[in-house]
Amino acid sequence: MKRLPRLAAAFALVAAAPALAAPNPDTTVGQIVASPSYRAAVAAFDSDHDQWVEDIVAITQIAAPPFKEEARAKAFAEMLRKRGLDPKIDEEGNVLALRKGTQPGPVVVVAAHLDTVFPEGTDVTVRREGTKLMAPGVGDDSAGLATLLALIDAMNAGKVQTRSDILFVGDVGEEGLGDLRGVRHLFTKGEYKGRIGTFFSLDGGGLDSMTTGGTGSKRYRVTFKGPGGHSYGAFGIVNPMAALAQTVTGLYKLKVPANPKTTYSASVVGGGTSVNAIPAEVWLQVDMRSASAAELAKLEKQFLAIVPKAVAAENAVRSTKPGKISAELKPIGDRPAGHTDPNADIVRFAEAAFHSEGINVKKGTSSTDSNIPMSLGIPAITMGHIAEGGRAHSPDEWIDTAKAPNLKLKRILLATILAAAGMP
Amino acid sequence: MKRLPRLAAAFALVAAAPALAAPNPDTTVGQIVASPSYRAAVAAFDSDHDQWVEDIVAITQIAAPPFKEEARAKAFAEMLRKRGLDPKIDEEGNVLALRKGTQPGPVVVVAAHLDTVFPEGTDVTVRREGTKLMAPGVGDDSAGLATLLALIDAMNAGKVQTRSDILFVGDVGEEGLGDLRGVRHLFTKGEYKGRIGTFFSLDGGGLDSMTTGGTGSKRYRVTFKGPGGHSYGAFGIVNPMAALAQTVTGLYKLKVPANPKTTYSASVVGGGTSVNAIPAEVWLQVDMRSASAAELAKLEKQFLAIVPKAVAAENAVRSTKPGKISAELKPIGDRPAGHTDPNADIVRFAEAAFHSEGINVKKGTSSTDSNIPMSLGIPAITMGHIAEGGRAHSPDEWIDTAKAPNLKLKRILLATILAAAGMP
Numbered sequence: 001m002k003r004l005p006r007l008a009a010a011f012a013l014v015a016a017a018p019a020l021a022a023p024n025p026d027t028t029v030g031q032i033v034a035s036p037s038y039r040a041a042v043a044a045f046d047s048d049h050d051q052w053v054e055d056i057v058a059i060t061q062i063a064a065p066p067f068k069e070e071a072r073a074k075a076f077a078e079m080l081r082k083r084g085l086d087p088k089i090d091e092e093g094n095v096l097a098l099r100k101g102t103q104p105g106p107v108v109v110v111a112a113h114l115d116t117v118f119p120e121g122t123d124v125t126v127r128r129e130g131t132k133l134m135a136p137g138v139g140d141d142s143a144g145l146a147t148l149l150a151l152i153d154a155m156n157a158g159k160v161q162t163r164s165d166i167l168f169v170g171d172v173g174e175e176g177l178g179d180l181r182g183v184r185h186l187f188t189k190g191e192y193k194g195r196i197g198t199f200f201s202l203d204g205g206g207l208d209s210m211t212t213g214g215t216g217s218k219r220y221r222v223t224f225k226g227p228g229g230h231s232y233g234a235f236g237i238v239n240p241m242a243a244l245a246q247t248v249t250g251l252y253k254l255k256v257p258a259n260p261k262t263t264y265s266a267s268v269v270g271g272g273t274s275v276n277a278i279p280a281e282v283w284l285q286v287d288m289r290s291a292s293a294a295e296l297a298k299l300e301k302q303f304l305a306i307v308p309k310a311v312a313a314e315n316a317v318r319s320t321k322p323g324k325i326s327a328e329l330k331p332i333g334d335r336p337a338g339h340t341d342p343n344a345d346i347v348r349f350a351e352a353a354f355h356s357e358g359i360n361v362k363k364g365t366s367s368t369d370s371n372i373p374m375s376l377g378i379p380a381i382t383m384g385h386i387a388e389g390g391r392a393h394s395p396d397e398w399i400d401t402a403k404a405p406n407l408k409l410k411r412i413l414l415a416t417i418l419a420a421a422g423m424p
Numbered sequence: 425m426k427r428l429p430r431l432a433a434a435f436a437l438v439a440a441a442p443a444l445a446a447p448n449p450d451t452t453v454g455q456i457v458a459s460p461s462y463r464a465a466v467a468a469f470d471s472d473h474d475q476w477v478e479d480i481v482a483i484t485q486i487a488a489p490p491f492k493e494e495a496r497a498k499a500f501a502e503m504l505r506k507r508g509l510d511p512k513i514d515e516e517g518n519v520l521a522l523r524k525g526t527q528p529g530p531v532v533v534v535a536a537h538l539d540t541v542f543p544e545g546t547d548v549t550v551r552r553e554g555t556k557l558m559a560p561g562v563g564d565d566s567a568g569l570a571t572l573l574a575l576i577d578a579m580n581a582g583k584v585q586t587r588s589d590i591l592f593v594g595d596v597g598e599e600g601l602g603d604l605r606g607v608r609h610l611f612t613k614g615e616y617k618g619r620i621g622t623f624f625s626l627d628g629g630g631l632d633s634m635t636t637g638g639t640g641s642k643r644y645r646v647t648f649k650g651p652g653g654h655s656y657g658a659f660g661i662v663n664p665m666a667a668l669a670q671t672v673t674g675l676y677k678l679k680v681p682a683n684p685k686t687t688y689s690a691s692v693v694g695g696g697t698s699v700n701a702i703p704a705e706v707w708l709q710v711d712m713r714s715a716s717a718a719e720l721a722k723l724e725k726q727f728l729a730i731v732p733k734a735v736a737a738e739n740a741v742r743s744t745k746p747g748k749i750s751a752e753l754k755p756i757g758d759r760p761a762g763h764t765d766p767n768a769d770i771v772r773f774a775e776a777a778f779h780s781e782g783i784n785v786k787k788g789t790s791s792t793d794s795n796i797p798m799s800l801g802i803p804a805i806t807m808g809h810i811a812e813g814g815r816a817h818s819p820d821e822w823i824d825t826a827k828a829p830n831l832k833l834k835r836i837l838l839a840t841i842l843a844a845a846g847m848p
Contacts, residue, residue, distance in 0.1 A: 176698075239690060241690040242672060242676045245670075248669035249669045265700075267701055268695070271692070272692030275691045275710075287655040287699050
């Protein structure tokens with residue numbers, strides 16, 4: 001249902017060019033890159049290059065630990081205000097700034113995430129070596145926010161008009177236990193709920209790939225409890241560790257498809273107090289993922305059946321006189337799987353934009369903010385915002401701000417976004 | 425070999441009383457309790473009762489965390505010095521004070537342990553409610569050390585002479601990971617190595633039981649290592665958690681005898697860093713115990729076979745391309761099992777001493793300092809030092825210093841020790 005307005009727009013285009021069955025994305029992109037306003041815009045990428053680098057440094061150095069993005073959000077809103085927009089911070093903590101289009105209709109969102117994976121107290125000072133910048137979070141996703149600002153600067157410099165409104169978003173909670181909360185709010189509760197027709201996430205690096213599939217994930221913390229007791233005196237009673245072990249063993253017997261890729265991991269474990277005590281409580285963190293929502297649901301169902309079976313088996317085989325084993329399942333992550341149709345406009349526009357720069361882009365699957373719109377059937381892709389970088393999520397994280405490849409990437413991003421938003 | 429001197433002494437007694445096949449323990453104990461010096465000694469228990477209570481309080485309030493018994497050891501040595509003995513602190517930290525006998529020969533040891541289970545910083549202030557004393561460690565084994573002092577006071581008051589030397593010991597490392605290191609040192613490395621013929625441990629409470637069997641234990645920390653990796657990207661590689669789970673599952677399938685009681689426990693577990701990572705390392709603490717050294721060895725052997733089997737199974741079933749699973753077994757506890765022959769002099773003397781007070785004493789099995797001599801074939805028993813107490817190892821630990829039952833218990837202890845040491 002959410003895709004209807006976009007289809008309506010496509011039919012309108014068809015009506016305007018009756019000889020074509022559908023608009024040719026290469027043609028659309030070709031017209032955009034040839035336009036004077038686009039050319040003026042991309043000239044600004046060049047002249048503003050140093051500003052872009054300084055924005056990356058400034059943003060990176062405002063720490064944004066998980067669930068603590070507020071300081072960076074305020075600073076980012078101020079940066080948007082300086083660019084002539086009227087940003088607001090929504091109830092979830094997302095920064096939203098609308099750049100009006102010429103026509104009513106669905107909104108195009110361009111988002112980068114505010115949060116990093118690094119905890120409070122991490123030294124986020126940026127070190128420079130030539131064009132390389134090094135700091136925790138510098139690439140993921142500080143440079144994404146700076147690239148978003150550079151796109152606005154360029155559009156302003158080129159006096160670029162779009163048919164659709166473009167909503168620029170700095171969102172919270174993309175990483176880990178943040179569980180995509182910012183974008184989830186945007187699509188399911190915020191003021192733009194039901195009004196977004198296209199979604200771009202600027203996340204990650206690389207000049208030859210984009211993300212058109214969203215790996216879904218389900219994560220649980222399972223706590224096994226029992227009576228506990230003295231290792232010698234109480235021997236023979238149920239042990240929650242045995243139920244945990246059977247759960248892991250059961251999980252690792254499951255067969256999952258290689259395609260769509262589906263995975264599981266028993267990742268973190270803990271519990272027990274002393275070597276001479278049968279533990280009263282042990283716990284386990286489990287991660288399950290799939291590129292397919294159906295396969296993920298199937299895997300989750302199997303896992304949720306294994307836990308009570310393991311508990312029942314332990315309660316059946318040892319004494320429950322002082323108490324039984326129980327298991328408590330707490331969801332700690334839920335990212336919906338999804339994908340954007342390879343023939344969707346947004347994908348074809350991006351392919352055409354890469355192609356205009358001589359690049360055959362590869363389509364991949366990953367877990368990003370785009371998972372949310374993909375799972376809702378709203379066309380979404382995640383594109384890189386930096387030509388080269390690495391070691392994301394590690395203290396050695398780095399990016400390369402070398403001018404030529406980054407100008408190229410920005411040109412591709414702008415062409416794709418303008419094709420999706422339409423130029424009047 | 426270590427028991428020969430004691431047997432020689434027994435034969436000497438037989439020679440002195442040719443009508444008997446062996447000395448009757450009741451007769452021996454009867455003669456002791458009727459002796460003027462014993463009667464003078466037990467009168468001191470009565471007159472010194474308040475001093476005993478104050479000694480318990482003073483000792484309890486000198487914290488003695490695991491591996492940090494030094495302050496208490498020094499204070500205890502000073503208390504022994506005030507009683508006319510010449511204490512020394514050995515290389516391991518044990519306090520040793522010899523009370524000379526009238527004849528050369530094997531030494532009788534009377535020991536209580538200095539250490540408590542409570543960590544540094546625990547409030548060890550004693551609270552009093554009538555005759556009840558409450559504090560962490562008050563009963564286990566602070567009151568044992570005070571009772572040891574009361575025995576010396578009484579022997580001094582009664583001018584009691586013994587044939588054998590009596591070595592009074594305040595030993596370190598009885599609890600948990602201390603792993604009986606104090607008494608182990610005494611029997612295997614210290615200056616009295618090879619010279620101890622009889623061992624008494626004053627540990628625990630109760631007026632109707634004593635410990636003649638030593639539960640052995642073997643404890644391991646098993647660390648499972650693997651390559652680790654991204655939960656989605658590296659799916660399919662070996663997971664050390666799966667090997668750990670199979671180890672626990674394998675252990676909990678083992679059948680062990682109810683008699684001699686043999687037990688195991690998978691007690692503490694940990695490892696992994698993030699829900700979205702296949703862990704590179706997980707670990708498990710396992711406790712195995714038996715009243716029988718042979719059964720304990722059998723259980724340990726089975727466990728040590730389960731670990732590599734679990735590792736091999738995991739390496740066989742998933743990819744080892746980035747690295748294999750390995751397991752490292754670190755022993756973290758080794759208490760030998762053992763028992764003292766029910767017909768050994770020491771057991772029969774104790775039974776006779778209880779009997780002289782109208783008590784039919786029960787014989788039990790436990791893990792105490794006596795495990796070490798028992799495992800070496802040296803007669804040893806562990807006796808209570810307080811008539812009533814409870815909640816040992818918990819912050820609510822308590823003892824009751826009520827006079828009558830505690831005088832009775834001290835009379836039993838003194839009669840047993842004097843019977844074992846012999847009176848000239």
